[in-house]
Amino acid sequence: MPYQVNPDRNIPWNGLPELPIDKTLYETVEVYAQLGNAKAALGRLQGRSIAIPNQGLLINSISLQEAKASSAIENIFTTDDELYKAFSEQRIEQLHGASKEVLKYREALWKGYDYLKRNDTFDEAYFISIYREIKELNDGIRLPSSGIYIKQGGSGSNAGKAFYTPPRGPGIVEAKLANLIEFVNDDKQFPVDPLLKMGIGHLQFEAIHPFTDGNGRAGRIFNIHYLTQKGLLDYPILFLSKYIMDHKDDYYSGLAGVTQRGDWKTWLIYILKAIEATANLTYDKINDIINAKDSILQAVVADSNIARPESLVNALFTQPYTKVKHLTTSGIYAENTARKYLDELAKMRILEKRSMEGNNYYLNLELYRILGE
Numbered sequence: 481m482p483y484q485v486n487p488d489r490n491i492p493w494n495g496l497p498e499l500p501i502d503k504t505l506y507e508t509v510e511v512y513a514q515l516g517n518a519k520a521a522l523g524r525l526q527g528r529s530i531a532i533p534n535q536g537l538l539i540n541s542i543s544l545q546e547a548k549a550s551s552a553i554e555n556i557f558t559t560d561d562e563l564y565k566a567f568s569e570q571r572i573e574q575l576h577g578a579s580k581e582v583l584k585y586r587e588a589l590w591k592g593y594d595y596l597k598r599n600d601t602f603d604e605a606y607f608i609s610i611y612r613e614i615k616e617l618n619d620g621i622r623l624p625s626s627g628i629y630i631k632q633g634g635s636g637s638n639a640g641k642a643f644y645t646p647p648r649g650p651g652i653v654e655a656k657l658a659n660l661i662e663f664v665n666d667d668k669q670f671p672v673d674p675l676l677k678m679g680i681g682h683l684q685f686e687a688i689h690p691f692t693d694g695n696g697r698a699g700r701i702f703n704i705h706y707l708t709q710k711g712l713l714d715y716p717i718l719f720l721s722k723y724i725m726d727h728k729d730d731y732y733s734g735l736a737g738v739t740q741r742g743d744w745k746t747w748l749i750y751i752l753k754a755i756e757a758t759a760n761l762t763y764d765k766i767n768d769i770i771n772a773k774d775s776i777l778q779a780v781v782a783d784s785n786i787a788r789p790e791s792l793v794n795a796l797f798t799q800p801y802t803k804v805k806h807l808t809t810s811g812i813y814a815e816n817t818a819r820k821y822l823d824e825l826a827k828m829r830i831l832e833k834r835s836m837e838g839n840n841y842y843l844n845l846e847l848y849r850i851l852g853e
């Protein structure tokens with residue numbers, strides 16, 4: 481059975497086919513070869529991740545990079561410096577602009593993760609809570625009156641014209657979303673390999689475009705949660721947005737290929753390659769971070785008289801910028817001791833002391849370098 485595409489991309493595509501899609505649309509040697517590669521890379525990452533001491537700490541630092549990249553896909557840009565500084569302040573509500581939006585994305589990552597731990601299945605409320613967190617809004621699925629469409633970017637002659645117009649009308653978006661949710665939750669009724677399901681699910685979510693904004697980001701957060709939810713990873717550590725940002729034209733043409741021509745193969749190969757490349761990159765990054773942490777701990781133990789070196793080094797690896805306050809509020813040291821130790825590490829060139837707007841920050845140079853790679 482062929483895939484019905486929108487005959488006119490300027491009108492809402494209420495005929496968007498529901499899931500599952502016909503297997504003949506993607507069961508090819510190329511897709512399955514790439515599926516094998518993606519699975520192998522993901523399995524290696526999962527194997528490595530269980531050996532990481534203090535996973536929360538690592539996820540904390542790499543999830544900031546995901547928030548930055550996923551927001552950048554939507555032209556919301558921050559520099560590492562702005563972002564880390566904002567994050568080290570820990571008062572998101574008082575921030576504004578891009579840094580705030582990026583940190584909101586990161587909050588949404590954790591909120592969704594906790595939500596799924598409690599509820600165990602995807603549902604409409606899950607998607608709405610992600611959207612609300614990212615956009616700081618209290619509404620939900622867009623109303624039939626909101627005439628959104630996906631515009632072509634750039635400055636060429638097609639800029640601003642519609643790539644695709646998502647479905648619209650009373651109850652239509654809700655029904656399509658309910659179908660998508662059933663497809664991702666119910667593996668008995670819809671036995672499709674989980675990595676293919678993630679790719680199909682992401683595309684379908686973008687094609688439904690249930691919200692007035694934030695759909696790209698919500699759909700990328702879904703990808704991460706899907707992998708942990710289905711037990712492919714124990715922790716949310718596979719962050720695809722950097723790959724998508726680096727291959728953004730292919731991302732857009734891959735999505736449009738499905739909605740305009742029903743080309744699921746190109747899309748699925750794209751997303752499986754993203755999984756493979758990102759799993760390998762994350763594997764290397766995790767090793768680099770663990771090695772950096774171990775060697776810094778060794779140096780601190782060998783070359784200083786710092787008390788509780790392990791707690792201190794752990795704290796230095798939760799984020800690139802540390803403030804005295806982080807060490808006192810987490811109860812590791814009293815204020816004077818914390819300041820003395822951080823200054824000492826700055827003298828040892830493990831940290832770099834920076835003064836910004838009257839505050840002292842201590843930058844973990846190795847962590848900063850690894851995260852920015």
Ligand SMILES: Nc1ncnc2c1ncn2[C@@H]1O[C@H](COP(=O)(O)OP(=O)(O)O)[C@@H](O)[C@H]1O
Pocket residue numbers: 553554630643644686687691692693694695696697698699732735736737739
């Ligand atoms: N042709 C297309 N068909 C379906 N979805 C698309 C298409 N082109 C882009 N998209 C999706 O739309 C997203 C942008 O939607 P938007 O609601 O503005 O999300 P955000 O606010 O997170 O940017 C892109 O990131 C992409 O995932």
Ligand SMILES: [Mg+2]
Pocket residue numbers: 554693694695
């Ligand atoms: Mg947007």
